[in-house]
Amino acid sequence: MTQDYILEVQDLYKRFGGLEATRYVSFRVKAGELLGILGPNGAGKTTLFNQLSGAFPPTSGRILFKGWEITGLKPYQIANRGIVRTFQIVRPFRELTVAENVTIPCLSHRGRGLIGNLGQGGLRRWVTEVLEMVELAPKMHLAAGLLTHGELKKLEVARALAMRPEIILLDEPFAGLGYQEIAPVAEVIRRLNAENGVTVLIIEHKLREFMRLVKRIVALNYGEKIAEGTPEEIVQNPLVVEAYLGKGGTALANS
Ligand SMILES: Nc1ncnc2c1ncn2[C@@H]1O[C@H](COP(=O)(O)OP(=O)(O)OP(=O)(O)O)[C@@H](O)[C@H]1O
Numbered sequence: 609m610t611q612d613y614i615l616e617v618q619d620l621y622k623r624f625g626g627l628e629a630t631r632y633v634s635f636r637v638k639a640g641e642l643l644g645i646l647g648p649n650g651a652g653k654t655t656l657f658n659q660l661s662g663a664f665p666p667t668s669g670r671i672l673f674k675g676w677e678i679t680g681l682k683p684y685q686i687a688n689r690g691i692v693r694t695f696q697i698v699r700p701f702r703e704l705t706v707a708e709n710v711t712i713p714c715l716s717h718r719g720r721g722l723i724g725n726l727g728q729g730g731l732r733r734w735v736t737e738v739l740e741m742v743e744l745a746p747k748m749h750l751a752a753g754l755l756t757h758g759e760l761k762k763l764e765v766a767r768a769l770a771m772r773p774e775i776i777l778l779d780e781p782f783a784g785l786g787y788q789e790i791a792p793v794a795e796v797i798r799r800l801n802a803e804n805g806v807t808v809l810i811i812e813h814k815l816r817e818f819m820r821l822v823k824r825i826v827a828l829n830y831g832e833k834i835a836e837g838t839p840e841e842i843v844q845n846p847l848v849v850e851a852y853l854g855k856g857g858t859a860l861a862n863s
């Protein structure tokens with residue numbers, strides 16, 4: 609049973625003092641899925657990713673990657689196994705070039721294990737290949753600080769891709785982007801899932817593109833899983849609608 613799932617989240621519970629940020633969240637993900645994590649501000653989405661990526665351990669609960677327990681491992685140990693994340697707020701090295709920004713993760717333990725024996729030429733080819741995947745190859749020699757916000761989001765994805773992840777956790781890859789800038793980033797995500805076979809978990813508030821992109825959604829509210837299903841099922845789910853309308857928020861049904 610377990611081998612059927614690349615990721616199993618079991619009763620994940622995280623307490624910060626008096627606040628229960630994730631409350632017994634359970635779901636399973638098959639290899640090759642493009643899964644959305646939905647929920648209003650403060651629902652526990654980033655906290656979920658923080659636990660999956662090892663930023664901090666859950667208070668209780670378990671995380672299995674391909675049937676192996678990874679609960680409580682350190683970020684580098686989890687990245688080394690193939691689960692790589694991006695951050696809600698991009699963190700490029702602005703003074704380094706685009707190519708150098710992608711080279712750095714290649715020098716991580718996982719990166720070295722996978723591509724270290726290619727030599728310098730091979731490393732350069734791999735960096736170029738990754739930048740081609742996100743359509744940033746023409747800008748590879750520019751300082752990252754000169755990129756637009758949309759390009760920085762692609763660079764953030766490229767930095768994760770450089771480690772050849774099996775699972776990529778994308779925390780709001782469309783945040784701060786204008787409507788025109790979202791489509792190319794969404795296309796990059798669609799392709800890395802469809803063509804490169806990377807399992808994708810994505811958190812997003814930009815619901816229109818999110819609903820088009822993901823195949824299945826896990827919805828959280830106040831740290832709890834309130835629904836799970838296809839985008840069509842989720843937009844009609846009364847608990848999800850209430851979670852959004854109750855916050856005076858997004859016109860979920862119109863997206
Ligand atoms: N390190 C932390 N220490 C204390 N409280 C935290 C910590 N991280 C998150 N929280 C709290 O946990 C709750 C969930 O936060 P989280 O960042 O996971 O929400 P989110 O769903 O990602 O929201 P958003 O959509 O605004 O990014 C919030 O109340 C937040 O203030």
Ligand SMILES: [Mg+2]
Pocket residue numbers: 653654655696
């Ligand atoms: Mg968040």
